[in-house]
Amino acid sequence: MDPKEFCIRGKQMVDYIVDYRESLDKHRKVFPEVKPGYLRPLLPDAAPEEAESFEDVMSDMERVIMPGTTHWTSPHFHAYFPSAFSYPSLLAEMIITAINSIGFSWASCPAATELEIVMLDWLGKALQLPVEFLSGSGGGGGGVIQRTASDATLMSMLSARHKTLTKLGREQPNQVDGKHLSKLVAYMSDQAHSSVERAAIIEAVRVRKLPSDEKFSMRGVELEKAIKQDKENGLIPFYLCATLGTTSSCAFDNILELGPICQREGIWMHIDAAYAGSAFICPEFRPLLNGVEVRIGQVDKLLLEHHSWNFADSFDFNAHKWMGATFDCSPMWVKSRKDIVNSLKVEPPYLKHIHSESDIITDYRHWQISLGRKFSSLKLWFVLRLFGIKKMQELILSDVAMAREFEEFVRKDERFEVTNEVKLGLVCFALKGSNELNRHLLEAVNREGKIHITPTELRSKYTLRFVICWGNTRESVRFAWEYISSKATALLSSPSE
């Protein structure tokens, strides 16, 4: 395809995209009807020898792809967590792809590295993160764009492991010391994301799930208990992943309790705010972040015993969930740059550049699992500038208002109960009755692909999750409730129930 043809095709694609997006409501079922294995028979067995035409490929988009696509940005998608879409982010993806520079070191693309540093400071300020996390503060902190929150969890745990093992006298990171390693223990809540357990598997450390309280929040008392027991057994607590906005029920761990304990014990506290993080740009929701930064007036006796008011060592959220950046874009901050950089530093000769030895240089490859990395900071730049903070705040407030409205619908219907404390955009709910009944309800609701929701379990209770996702409207939320309610009516009146 030559530039002249791309000029035509690119503009056709712009039209196709606008048409796709603006007709999602009317023309597409949010969840596809296909059965496993549907796609293979629709395509040839092998790649073509000769080039095909753009028209052929685009007509196959409708014949092959769209019928099997779950439309995450449909107004009727209320499943999992939101996947953000915005036109500014799409424009940024286009220019990122066109440049296609790989920014693993400063020299490999100075603008990519330097824009990322500044964008993470912009974003950190918008979230009112503690100043120690900002690289412009002159301290040792800074931010990086990870691909997903899973990557951030993995990197923070790795940093903590390295820091602890180094302290224990293991100087070479690649010198395996089974003796110390097998004693390390990480903590997570029984509500934490599966990525914490996965990180522990990968990094070969023990992980202990602490029971959450009745609001699904991890509390200090359980952590104290676990630490005491583990230390008595000769283990070494080294890492805690606290969640702000859990996947199952959008619960918040009690960082004000957990933080001081971590600090006392030398435990790295990572904050996984994958979903909830975006909301912290609204002053209304900023108190949910307490404990990452404790502010005057909120300090209690416990806190005064500690010399720092900042308990988190690292913090991450997914801008691709609720901040208009398309997947993937997961900003992460650390209080101590050197802890993350040293945990994975390998310096091959083919990556040396003129400033390699300089202290002031950021080579982001040391901050992440992969070597290669995209120019993703352009995405944040486009989104933050073309939205502006106020508009972003309005969007989040409006989404939370919609969740509250849905919660009201549920509460007013005596057949149902709300099973979580609704703080942001997730409402957990269930029919009063058996798990089996609610399983049937979920199936009935999803069957026709008109709306899409997903389940979870809260203390073995099968529960439906209703999430305000990107592109939802008051109308689509109201439609969803009426649809769910009608399915409940049908289900409850059917002879088999």
Place this chain on the structure above:
Amino acid sequence: MDPKEFCIRGKQMVDYIVDYRESLDKHRKVFPEVKPGYLRPLLPDAAPEEAESFEDVMSDMERVIMPGTTHWTSPHFHAYFPSAFSYPSLLAEMIITAINSIGFSWASCPAATELEIVMLDWLGKALQLPVEFLSGSGGGGGGVIQRTASDATLMSMLSARHKTLTKLGREQPNQVDGKHLSKLVAYMSDQAHSSVERAAIIEAVRVRKLPSDEKFSMRGVELEKAIKQDKENGLIPFYLCATLGTTSSCAFDNILELGPICQREGIWMHIDAAYAGSAFICPEFRPLLNGVEVRIGQVDKLLLEHHSWNFADSFDFNAHKWMGATFDCSPMWVKSRKDIVNSLKVEPPYLKHIHSESDIITDYRHWQISLGRKFSSLKLWFVLRLFGIKKMQELILSDVAMAREFEEFVRKDERFEVTNEVKLGLVCFALKGSNELNRHLLEAVNREGKIHITPTELRSKYTLRFVICWGNTRESVRFAWEYISSKATALLSSPSE
């Protein structure tokens, strides 16, 4: 930004991109002149409260971003390894972003999963990979798109670790067994990519670097020696990463020797063909892959002693390097799906779907580090169909021909020497003389940003790498040689040398 505005802005962006790409040669220095810290003073301290205009952002592209960008797809970029750009891939990125579905499980986007399965089969056939790697073969194999080769290395090592520890009686993947773990030893060549060492650090296993031969190839005799020694010391060899096309010199490990040893010892052999892999679609270069599949007529005595002719357990290459797919896109295949899936399987209730328990379902989240994943198979689909295999083969053959031409230039100039065996698109070369002299040459060549190359070290010999990158032309290669040659002349005639 509403759809109407995007219709306009999107088309302006198409024009901007074509203009950027087609004038790279004339208007942009390939390497920027900026100093570290250049960018921060050019931007405000914080994100704007109110939305800014698209025009403002685009004029800042020229004021802030472009002056600090290393243009990886410029005709004058000959550094690192290529970063592929193609208009078909850009079109795919646009539609991927517009859909923005997250395909971590079959149900989360059936089309994304199923197209990926079929595309990896298309690609596997185009590379003539052993049939055991194809999921359509009915065996236990299959492919997945990893983000980068580093991710593939990490996942393959993890699969090998899990498989070995399971065999040793450690049944629960998250039950840490320091006793066995600390005895595991992975092998890599002293020429292997830094990601192998990094994977070993992350996964807490020993890694041993085997000395490569005079052609920088890892050989069987060194592996035998290491295994013998390690086993005598009570260690457990479990993994080998063999490289086809090393980063420093595009050397090929001797898989025909290494494979049978790995098979005999129960060592997982992963093939990292990050750069060279794309070339295997050309029949001309297919013999370089020998050992991944051994064909009749090439079987020697050693091979006949083994019951399988297929020694690799996993194989990965970067389609974003040399196959027209924009970053990131790293196809990986495994011979045994269950080995990769079982190594990292955690099943939270919020990810269950109607086919979760089915054996025929692929949930790609089990194949990778992160949970979230893009609809990247569309990129391969667009690229393979809009290029066609023949065109892709022509591009690769033409790049290799250009490398041969550059090699000839170097060989004809008696001041220089070629320091690698040129098999594909990388020529390693140096002035006959000291490392210091060549360091000065590199600086002189890169100083003005007219061409860009990067160095490496081969047995402590400082060496310049000249890579045929995406967008290079016969003219730009000739220009580069004349430029390098003139800098050498100036350097050699300056009084300080």
